[in-house]
Amino acid sequence: MDRYLPLKANATAISVLVIDTDVDTSHLLENALLRIRAxxxxxxxxxxxxxxxxxxxxxxxxxxxxxxxIQDGLDLLEQLRPQP
Incomplete structure (x- = not known):
C-alpha cells in the first residue's frame, strides 16, 4: 500500500492533496469527522x-x-477499514 493516497475529489488530473496513511488512526478519524461535520x-x-x-x-x-x-471525510474513513 502506498503511504500517500490522493483524495478522490480533485480539480485536475494530478492529485495534489493526499492522505498520509502512516499517521495514527485517531488523526485520520478526527480529520474525517471534522470534514463530515462541516x-x-x-x-x-x-x-x-x-x-x-x-x-x-x-x-x-x-x-x-x-x-x-464530505468526500474528503469518506476518503479518510476508508483508511480506517481493515485491509484484506
Whole structure:
C-alpha cells in the first residue's frame, strides 16, 4: 500500500492533496469527522432555508461546498477499514 493516497475529489488530473496513511488512526478519524461535520452543517443550513428561483444559480456552488468536505471525510474513513 502506498503511504500517500490522493483524495478522490480533485480539480485536475494530478492529485495534489493526499492522505498520509502512516499517521495514527485517531488523526485520520478526527480529520474525517471534522470534514463530515462541516459538510453536514452546510447541508443542514441549506435544508432549513427555502431556495428562491434567483438563488438557484448558486445551487451548484452550494452543493460543491458540501460535497468536497464530505468526500474528503469518506476518503479518510476508508483508511480506517481493515485491509484484506
Amino acid at each position: 459538510g453536514a452543517g452546510l447541508l443542514e443550513a441549506l435544508a432549513s432555508n427555502s431556495l428562491q428561483p434567483e438563488t438557484m444559480a448558486d445551487l451548484y456552488r452550494l452543493i460543491l461546498s458540501a460535497y468536497l468536505p
